[in-house]
Amino acid sequence: MKLSKICEKIKYECLQGSMDAEVRDIIYDSRKIAKETMFVCMVGAVTDGHKYIPDAVEKGASVIVVERDEEAAQIPGTITVLKVESARYALALMSAALFDYPAEKLITIGLTGTKGKTTTTYMIKNVLEAAGKKVGLIGTIGAMIGDEKIPSKNTTPESYELHRMFASMVEAGCEYAVMEVSSQGLKMDRTAGIMFDYGVFTNLSPDHIGPNEHASFEEYLECKSMLFRQCKIGILNADDEHSEAVAANHTCEIHSFGVEDNNEKTFLGKPLDLVAADLGFIKENGKLGMYFHVKGCMDCEARVHIPGRFSVYNSLVTMLVCHLAGISDQAILDGLNKVQVKGRVEMLPVSKDYYLIIDYAHNEVSTRSVLTTLMEYHPKRLICVYGGGGNRSKLRRYDMGEVTGEMADLCVLTCDNPRDEEIRDINNDIKVGLAKSNGKYIEIDDRKEAIAYCMVNAQPGDMIVLLGKGHEDYQEIRGVKYHFDEREAVAEILEEIKEGKRVRMV
Incomplete structure (x- = not known):
């Protein structure tokens, strides 16, 4: 692919060389550099990609992307050099272009929150599949594309891997991609440039605060909130005390859910879309679970064979996402009744x-x-x-x-x-x-x-x-x-x- 096509959505300065250069692949790990590849010098907490420029030159990279002008001095004139403000952000948009914007060919559902992401992504996947849809999944346990399982180092993979996975899902005939969107993934621009069809907030509690993660709870919350400026439809847990702060400055259509108490609940001045009431515990024939009544955009009795009150919240996310995606109420209830999440209760x-x-x-x-x-x-x-x-x-x-x-x-x-x-x-x-x-x-x-x-x-x-x-x-x-x-x-x-x-x- 021509470099000009790969860079069509980023801001850059061409310090030397030609935008007609051919690029076979984008590399950000110096150990994988080969001829006619683009090497992106990312700056991380542990290492600075600019120190590997000599490796990129020696191994035949045709393009090198830097964040600092002075780095170009050590690069031969035969190699094209681009300067960008953020190599991480540029990598995300260039990777999307390299794989021909696969996220746009899928219905993308991204979940963020401290707890419940893994379980809920699997619940959504299982319900959609029970309704006859083909679904890809990306998260803590790795990625699933059809029957193929792919290990992953991060809950939200680096942007290049993410778009490669999306492209594999498209090739495998998937209609939906369900993924965990971690605060680190948002902070490090791994999902930059993706406009999710649905963004979900489960809950928030102090976590991942410290060196190499988040400097404070406020930064942690702000990173979570980024998802709601990066999705078309936002779905939030109205019962979490931080939901309104997470929804601040949102640019999406907002929907909400919660569990009934004796007060008439609203979220951002609107009634909740889906509310659970009359919760009860299932304990029968060696199985545990929950039953509850839902009202709002759905009005029915629901059962889930995952124990605990938290499973009601995970069920509400699943029901609201699938309802908004056009899945029938009966298919949702049938799928929910059968769902099991490997290794999570x-x-x-x-x-x-x-x-x-x-x-x-x-x-x-x-x-x-x-x-x-x-x-x-x-x-x-x-x-x-x-x-x-x-x-x-x-x-x-x-x-x-x-x-x-x-x-x-x-x-x-x-x-x-x-x-x-x-x-x-x-x-x-x-x-x-x-x-x-x-x-x-x-x-x-x-x-x-x-x-x-x-x-x-x-x-x-x-x-x-x-x-x-x-x-x-x-x-x-x-x-x-x-x-x-x-x-x-x-x-x-x-x-x-x-x-x-x-x-x-x-």
């Missing part, structure tokens, strides 16, 4: 007598949240199976031990991803926290055996929650990743019980 149907849940929680805050949710269902016993990550903070282990010891009836300490540490050393750290709350525990190093112990000893009404692995399908031990999927382990244990190799004790 994921129910495994193992027995009518007890409950088995998989969750990714691996720190004090997320663990307290999931255990508080499960305690609302009044289990006979709450049993936690977990370990801790090796080569990670001991403080996290102490905190995990303390919160599980305080809230669970029994903790079964086992293997997670020990990495370069010994399982027993990690669990000894967890026991420091358990001692603070006098928590009852046993130790079974083999994770499958730990799960089996709980399953064969489960009493009617017990809830067994497997913490820490979630969507992961491996265990990392001494630098090697071994396949391990808790769902497969549970299925094997059930088969072994059926064959009489393991005996249920209750």
Whole structure:
């Protein structure tokens, strides 16, 4: 593609060379530079791309994009040099052009907020697919394009990767792209130039504040608010105290949702579009969930088999987005009733007598949240199976031990991803926290055996929650990743019980 076409939507100064230069690809990682590529010198918190200009020259880059005039002095005249104000912003717009603006060929749905993004993106994806739509997804767990799964380092990938993923979705026949839009992604211009069809705000609480993230809560909030100057339709949680601040200076059409209380709610002077009322807890046949009535743009009874009050808010987002996108109410309700999100309070149907849940929680805050949710269902016993990550903070282990010891009836300490540490050393750290709350525990190093112990000893009404692995399908031990999927382990244990190799004790 000609350089002039790639640069058609950015402001630049051509310091030397020709805009007729041919560009095969855009590179921002110096290790990937090749002949006839454009190298973009991005300035980050850790490194400055300008220091890799000699590499770009040596490897045959045809174009180099800089932020400083003086950098051009070291570049031969045979190479085209462009100067831009922000290389990150330019990368986003040039990447969109290189892939022929794929986001414009999709219905794009972007979600921002502190909690609930991952779960809600999967809920929206599942409901749309149940309605017969083909959907791509990008987020914390990685990207999904059709049946293909692509790992990702960031919740919101760098702009080049983002547009490459969008292009793959278009090629695969996707109609929709649902993605998590992190505050860092917005701050670092990874989504610059994209006009989302729908932008969603879930909630906001202090997080990601510190070195290399956000200088203050105010900056964190401001970054979240950027989405509502970058979408056509904005959908916000009216029950969150920060929603009006997030919506300030919006340029989009606004819709809102919330849970009914005794007051007539409004948001920015307008009635809420969708309100949930008469919330109740589902606890039947080994399944947990919520039921509720919705009124507003939809008027119906809804059920979701994801436990906890927060799942009502995630359901409201899903229902409002899909309703505005033209999906029928019945298709939305049918899809919602079947939705499960891998590794996020994921129910495994193992027995009518007890409950088995998989969750990714691996720190004090997320663990307290999931255990508080499960305690609302009044289990006979709450049993936690977990370990801790090796080569990670001991403080996290102490905190995990303390919160599980305080809230669970029994903790079964086992293997997670020990990495370069010994399982027993990690669990000894967890026991420091358990001692603070006098928590009852046993130790079974083999994770499958730990799960089996709980399953064969489960009493009617017990809830067994497997913490820490979630969507992961491996265990990392001494630098090697071994396949391990808790769902497969549970299925094997059930088969072994059926064959009489393991005996249920209750």
